[in-house]
Amino acid sequence: MKVLATYNIKGGVGKTATAVNLAYLAAASGARTLVWDLDPQGAASFYFRVKPKVKGGSEALITGRRALDRAIKGTDYDNLDLIPADFSYRNMDLELGEAKKRTRRIDLLIRPLAKSYDYVFLDCPPSISLVSENVFRAANALLVPLIPTTLSLRTFDQLDAFLDEHPGRKKQKILAFFSMVDNRKTLHRELVEKVTADRKDVLATQIPATSDIERMGVHRQPLPAFAPKSRSGKAYAELWAEVVSRL
Amino acid sequence: MATLVSGLERRAPFDREPDRVVERTIYDTFDWRLHAEGTVLEHEREVPIPPARGGRLPQVARPALVWRAADTGEVLGRIVVDHVPRFASALPDGPIAERLADILEMRALLPFVTVRDHQSVLRLLDDEGKTQARVLIDQATVLEPDLEPGGADGAPGPDASDGDGGDTGDGDGGDESDTASAYEPAHAAEPTDPRSPRIDPMVEVLPVRGYPRAADEVADLLAAQVVLRPADRDVVAEALHRVGLHPGGYSSKLKVRLDPASTALDVVVAVLEALLAAMVVNEPGTRADTDSEFLHDFRVAVRRSRSVLGFAKGVVPADLLDHLRAEFKWLGDITTPTRDLDVYLLTYDDFEGSLPDPIQPDLHPLKSFLVEQQALAHAELVANLDSIRYAELLQRYRSWLADPTAVPGNAPEAQVPATEFAASRVWKAYRSLVKDGRRITDDTPPPQVHELRKDGKKLRYALECFAGLFPAEDVAPLVKELKGVQDVLGDFQDAEVQKDSLRHFGEALVVERGPAAATTLLAMGYLIEQLDEREQRARAQFAHRFERFDAHHNRVRFRRLFAPARPDHDSPHDPPGEPSPGSGDSAEHAEGPTGAHDSRTSG
Secondary structure (H helix, E strand, O other): OEEEEEOOOOOOOOHHHHHHHHHHHHHHOOOOEEEEEOOOOOHHHHHOOOOOOOOOHHHHHHHOOOOHHHHOEEOOOOOEEEEOOOHHHHHHHHHHHHOOOOOOHHHHHHHHHHHOOOEEEEEOOOOOOHHHHHHHHHOOEEEEEEOOOHHHHHHHHHHHHHHHHOOOOOOOEEEEEEEEEOOOOHHHHHHHHHHHHHOOOEEEEEEEOOHHHHHHHHHOOOHHHHOOOOHHHHHHHHHHHHHHHHO | OHHHHHHHHHHOOEEEOOOEEEEEEEEEOOOOHHHHOOEEEEEEEEEOOOOOOOOOOOOOOOOEEEEEEOOOOOEEEEEEOOOOOOOHHHOOOOHHHHHHHHHHOOOOOEEEEEEEEEEEEEEEEOOOOOEEEEEEEEEEEEEEOOOOOOOOOOOOOOOOOOOOOOOOOHHHOOOHHHOOEEEEEOOOOOOOOOOOOEOOOEEEEEEOOOOHHHHHHHHHHHHOOOOEEEOOOOHHHHHHHHOOOOOOOOOOOOOOOOOOOOEHHHHHHHHHHHHHHHHHHHHHHHHHOOOHHHHHHHHHHHHHHHHHHHHOEOOEOHHHHHHHHHHHHHHHHHHHHHHHHHHHHHHHHHHHHHOOHHHHHHHHHHHHHHHHHHHHHHHHHHHHHOOHHHHHHHHHHHHHHHOHHHOOOOOOOOOOEHHHHHHHHHHHHHHHHHHHHOOOOOOOOHHHHHHHHHHHHHHHHHHHHOHHHOOHHHHHHHHHHHHHHHHHHHHHHHHHHHHHHHHHHHHHHHHHHHHHHHHHHHHHHHHHHHHHHHHHHHHHHHHHHHHHHOOHHHHHHHHHHHOOOOOOOOOOOOOOOOOOHHHOOOOOOOOOOOHHHHHHHHO
C-alpha cells in the first residue's frame, strides 16, 4: 500500500482535483484505491457525490471508537472507495492533540487497510497543522501542486523548510508539479522554466488551466471519467504515469 | 420483467442504465481457486443491440476479463483482453494480473460455462445523484456447453460431486445487506427443467459499500412484488449447476471415510478407490498437458497408491499384489521425466532471477531446451497412457476393487480389524524412520539421506491414508512435526537432484548446440554453486528438526496410538527398538529420485 497525500500550504491550487483525478486513474488501472477526504470543506466528497458525513465525526475516527473501515463508502467507480469529509474534521487538530502518538495517529489508523488497498490518497486541508504533520508521517509521497506565481512558490519553499527541520518525519518523497498553468502568460512560462531547471523534485508534467477542470464541479465526476481525451484529461494521465514511475 | 422495472421506477428514484447483452464465459481453475477466494472471473463480450428503428449498430465495450466478489458483485478488477490466455502470467501487466497470478500460480484458467445474458441495471440514487444500490435483472441462456436435450454431456473440469454444497453463504450472520440477494419469478412454480439452457429471469440486489440501508430498502421493495421468490443461486451459480459443475468439487486433498469397525481389506480398498478416482479425474488434463498440476496430482495419487500397496502384504493375495506394485511402479516411472521437466520450467524464472543481471540472458537457451525436452517427454507419457499395458492395468485393477474377495490367493491379514492393521503399518514406518534418522550425521552421503526421506514419506502417507481411523487431534500434530523434517530433507534432495540434472542438461546442450552453449554452461555453473549452498543449509538444519520430531512427547504419542499392545513391555519411555527382521524393505516402494521436487507444489 502506497500512501499519497495531496498537499499545499496554500489553498485553491488544484489539490483536490489532483487527488480525485489521480485516484480515479489509479483505480481505473486496476489498483484498489481509497481517498480520505480530510478537508472539512469536503470538496473531494462533493466530486464523488458522497455526503460529507461520518458517524461519530472526527472524534470517533481519531480515538478509534469507530473503525476507519466502517466509514468507507463505495464510489460509483470500480475499485475506488472514499472516506468522506465531515464538518467536525475542523476540530481534528484538537483531537489529535489529545491522542497518544499525536503525530503518528493517522498513520496508525490507515495501516490496517494495507491488505485492502494498493493506494490511499489523503486530501489535506491547506495550512500547516497537526493534521498535516500526521499526513507527512503517513505518506510515502507528497503530491504538491504549484501554481506559477511567486507567492505560491514561496509557500513551496516554506514547506520544504518545514519538512527539512521537522524531526522524526518519515522519509517521504516530495513530488511537486505545476498546476493551473496558462502558457499564454509570459510570467507562467518563465517561472515554470526556471523552477523546473533548478529543482529535481518538480515533475515534468504540467496541468493546464482549462475550463474542463472547473467543470468537474458541474459534472460531479473525476475529469478522466467525463473528458478523458481532453487536454487536461491527458495531462492527468501523464501526471499519474510520472508519479507511478517515481514511487 | 418490463412491469417489474416500471414498478420499481415508480416507487423509488431509480436511474436506468442502457440495457446490455453480454456473452459471459465463467473461468476458474480445475481446483476452483477463484471460487475458494470468494470471487468470480468471467470474460465478458458485449453484443450490440440493434436499434429498434434500424440503422447502425451501437458501439460496445471491448471484451474484458471482469473479476468480481461473488457475494456483492463488486468489481475487483477489469482487464481488457479479446482472448483469455491459459495462464495469468500471460495477461497484460498490472495489479489485477498480479493478484490473479498469486492465486492461480501454475494452474490454467479453464472456461466452465458460457451464458448469453440480457442485463438491465437500475441504480438507486440519493438526492446527490450518488448510487446507493444496484438492481441487476438478468435473463440468461446457457450457450456452452450444449444443453439441448440429448446434447453433449462433456462438461469441462470437475464433475458434479453433489456434495456438501455448504457454501450458499447466508450463514455468516451479521450485516445481511453486505451481500447480494437474488430473486426469480414465482410463476416458475413448476420445477424448471434442469437440462434447459434457459435460466429463469433473475433479479439481484447489489449493495454498495457503506450504504447497507439502501440495499435493504430495495430488497424490501422487491420482496413486496408477489411475482418474485428468493432464488437459491445467482446466475453464475445456476449456470454452473445446469452444466453439472459443482464449485469447489475438486481438491487435491485425499478425503476418504473409513470405518474403524471394518477390516484391513476394506480400508485398503476404500483408500485405493479414492486414489484411483483422483487418477482418473486428472488423466485428461495430464494427457492434454492443460497445466502441470494435473500430472502432479496424478502422480501423487499413484505414489500414495504405491504406499498403500506397500502396506498391503498379507491383506491382498501375493500374486496380485506383486503385479499391482510392479505396474504402479511403472506408472511412477513413465510420469517422472515429464514431471522433472515441469518442475524445471516452473522454477526457471527463479533460477534466471538468481543470476546476476548481465548473465541472465545466457540462460535462455536452457529454457528453450527444457521446453523442447518437456514436449518430447510428454508425448512419450501420452503414448504410455495409450498403451495396452495401461488399459489392462486399469481394467484388472477396477475389477479387483469392485469385488476384492473374488480374487483367489492367500491373504491371512485381510480380515484383521482395520485399526489394528493401520496402526501396525504406521508403527513399522515410524520405527524405520526413527532408526535411520538417528544414524544421520553431517557426513552421511546423499543417497542415505534420500533413503531417509523415503522413510519419511512412507510414514506420512500412512498417517494420511489411515487418518480417518484415528483421532484427528492426535494425528495432526504428528503430521506437522513430520512435515518439519520432510521439508528440510526435501530441500536437501531438491538441491541434490537439481544439481544432477543441471549437469545432465549441460552435457545434452553441448551435444546439441556445440560451442554456442558455452555461456549457458557458465550461467548454469553459477546455479550449481547456489544449489550447493542450499544443500548445505538444509543439512545444517536437519539435526535440529529431527531432534524435535524425535522428542519424548512425540515418541509417547506414536507409541500410544500405534504400538501393538505388549503387556510385558509397555513403557512409553522406551525409544522404539530395532525393527523386526522383515521390515528392512524400505527401498521397495522407492520412488524415482525426483519425487523430491513434488513436495514444493504439493502443499
